[in-house]
Structure formats: C-alpha cells, structure tokens
Amino acid sequence: MAIIEVRDLRKVYGGRAVVDGVSFAVEEGEIFGVLGPNGAGKTTAVECVEGLRVPDSGLVRVAGLDPVADHREVTQLLGAQLQESELQAKLTVREALELYSAFYEKPVDWRPLAERLGLGEKLDSRFGKLSGGQKQRLFIALALIGGPRVVVLDELTTGLDPRARRDTWQLIEEVRASGVTVLLVTHFMEEAQRLCDRIAVIDRGRLAALDTPAGLIGRSASSTVISFTPSRPLDPRELAELPAATSVTTDERDGRVTVNGTDDTVNAVISLLARQHVTAHQLRVVDATLDDAFLHLTGATT
Numbered sequence: 683m684a685i686i687e688v689r690d691l692r693k694v695y696g697g698r699a700v701v702d703g704v705s706f707a708v709e710e711g712e713i714f715g716v717l718g719p720n721g722a723g724k725t726t727a728v729e730c731v732e733g734l735r736v737p738d739s740g741l742v743r744v745a746g747l748d749p750v751a752d753h754r755e756v757t758q759l760l761g762a763q764l765q766e767s768e769l770q771a772k773l774t775v776r777e778a779l780e781l782y783s784a785f786y787e788k789p790v791d792w793r794p795l796a797e798r799l800g801l802g803e804k805l806d807s808r809f810g811k812l813s814g815g816q817k818q819r820l821f822i823a824l825a826l827i828g829g830p831r832v833v834v835l836d837e838l839t840t841g842l843d844p845r846a847r848r849d850t851w852q853l854i855e856e857v858r859a860s861g862v863t864v865l866l867v868t869h870f871m872e873e874a875q876r877l878c879d880r881i882a883v884i885d886r887g888r889l890a891a892l893d894t895p896a897g898l899i900g901r902s903a904s905s906t907v908i909s910f911t912p913s914r915p916l917d918p919r920e921l922a923e924l925p926a927a928t929s930v931t932t933d934e935r936d937g938r939v940t941v942n943g944t945d946d947t948v949n950a951v952i953s954l955l956a957r958q959h960v961t962a963h964q965l966r967v968v969d970a971t972l973d974d975a976f977l978h979l980t981g982a983t984t
C-alpha cells in the first residue's frame with residue numbers, strides 16, 4: 683500500500699513553477715530516492731510531503747493524511763531530518779534526545795536507539811564538538827525518536843568522508859529493515875544505486891523518470907562500456923559504425939579507446955580486433971552506471 687502519495691503537485695515561486703505537476707507514490711517499506719540536478723525542485727517537493735511548504739495545487743497524502751491540514755498527526759508518523767543550523771552547538775547529545783522525545787506522543791526509548799546508532803559513548807558530548815558523521819547519526823536518531831512510519835532524509839551524506847558515508851548507508855538499510863519507509867533525497871548516484879528500491883528523477887520541476895535503479899540504467903542508450911589500449915591505432919570511424927555503438931573516444935595521452943554501446947557492440951569490437959590482428963591490452967567491459975542514465979535523462983551533471 684502507498685504510504686506517500688503525491689499527485690500533480692505544483693509549487694510556484696515568483697511566477698515560476700519550481701515543481702510542475704509531479705506525481706509519485708511510495709510503498710510502505712521502500713527506500714524511495716529523489717534524484718535530480720541542483721535546483722530541480724527536490725527539496726521543495728519533499729518539504730510539501732513533510733507539510734513544511736503548502737502546495738499551490740495537487741494532492742499530497744501521508745498515510746492518507748494531508749500534511750498541511752493534518753500537520754499534527756503527520757508529524758507523529760513522519761520523522762524528518764533536521765538541518766544542522768536547527769540544533770544549538772551547546773546542547774549535549776543526551777539533552778537533544780530528551781528534548782526531541784518530549785515532542786512526540788509515543789516516543790521510542792532513546793537509550794537503545796542511541797546505542798544502535800553508535801552514540802552511546804557520546805551522550806555527554808556537545809553537538810558542536812561532534813564529527814560530521816556523528817552529527818548525521820544524531821540526526822537519524824532524532825528523526826526516529828517518535829517511532830515514525832516514514833523518515834525523510836535530505837542530502838544526509840553530503841560533506842561526509844567515504845567511510846562515514848558508507849556507515850550511514852548501512853544505518854539507512856537498518857532503518858528500513860526495522861520496517862520504516864525511507865524517502866531519500868540525494869545527489870550521489872552511487873548512493874541512489876546502492877540503497878534505493880525505486881528512484882524518481884526530477885528535472886526542472888518535472889518527473890523525468892520513475893523506475894528501479896536497474897530500470898533507469900536500462901533506459902540509457904548505452905548499457906555497456908568496453909575500453910582497451912590497442913597494440914596499434916584503430917580507425918575510430920570503423921568503431922563508431924559497429925552495431926549499437928553510441929560513442930567512441932580515444933585518450934590522446936595513451937591511446938586508450940572507450941566504446942559505449944551494448945553487449946552486441948562488445949562482441950563486434952572483439953571480432954574487429956581479431957580480424958585486424960590487433961591485441962587489446964587491459965581490456966575492460968563494465969555495465970553502464972546510474973550516472974550514465976542520469977545524464978541521458980537530464981542532460982545534466984550533478
């Protein structure tokens with residue numbers, strides 16, 4: 683059953699629709715990603731779901747409730763990640779957890795929650811002294827403290843080092859495993875590909891695509907990439923004419939050739955090399971990534 687429903691959502695600022703007719707539904711228990719270039723309207727759309735912004739038109743429902751008209755009820759079942767500026771630097775982790783517990787009718791016991799999120803040793807530390815990763819873990823704890831059915835995480839791992847980002851991914855997976863639906867706004871393709879069951883790609887206020895990560899990659903014109911360094915130069919035009927080849931590039935420094943296409947292209951490249959008695963050094967064949975699909979869908983870079 684859909685726990686979040688967004689239908690034909692529109693939000694206008696200064697005469698410009700920054701969210702322009704977006705529709706999607708999030709099923710209970712999913713990690714649902716919202717991905718898009720800067721300024722695409724992701725935060726605006728997600729904040730309409732949280733009841734923090736009022737839509738100009740369209741319908742938003744969370745567990746059947748209207749986030750604006752039924753704001754109180756919705757805040758009891760939807761946990762939102764805070765922005766850093768919303769917590770005072772002098773507040774200790776324990777004080778923050780106690781304070782936020784008081785906001786909810788049926789808060790969970792924050793002690794095991796803090797332990798689970800690796801904050802047990804940090805209860806007396808002040809917020810301002812925590813590392814980026816520890817702050818993010820505290821934000822996840824505060825988002826979960828009301829025992830929500832849905833959590834909204836917006837750019838949660840921005841600014842974290844790769845290790846802390848991976849730890850946060852594991853936490854997000856654990857949150858979902860505990861039965862909470864996750865709405866995740868992200869810029870990171872790897873994050874979306876690894877975590878999300880489905881992804882809504884938003885571009886210039888509109889829904890450009892909605893699919894599983896594998897489904898989005900499959901839409902990209904080139905699903906496979908072959909690269910190699912030939913034992914002698916090849917004619918790029920000949921490569922470009924191979925079946926389903928979508929692009930051919932040759933690195934000027936080392937002569938390395940990269941051909942985007944499909945599995946048919948890979949087979950054709952290998953036959954061509956054999957026919958011409960060319961040896962391919964360091965031959966690599968990889969699947970296209972969500973990055974390729976994203977560029978294909980939005981024509982933008984993140």
Ligand SMILES: Nc1ncnc2c1ncn2[C@@H]1O[C@H](COP(=O)(O)OP(=O)(O)OP(=O)(O)O)[C@@H](O)[C@H]1O
Pocket residue numbers: 695696700718719720721722723724725726727
């Ligand atoms: N309160 C506001 N008043 C006027 N314009 C706004 C307001 N909030 C957002 N916008 C504009 O709406 C557009 C979408 O902004 P939004 O923050 O939703 O995008 P986003 O996809 O979340 O971007 P980013 O990835 O950069 O955070 C931007 O052009 C932004 O300047």
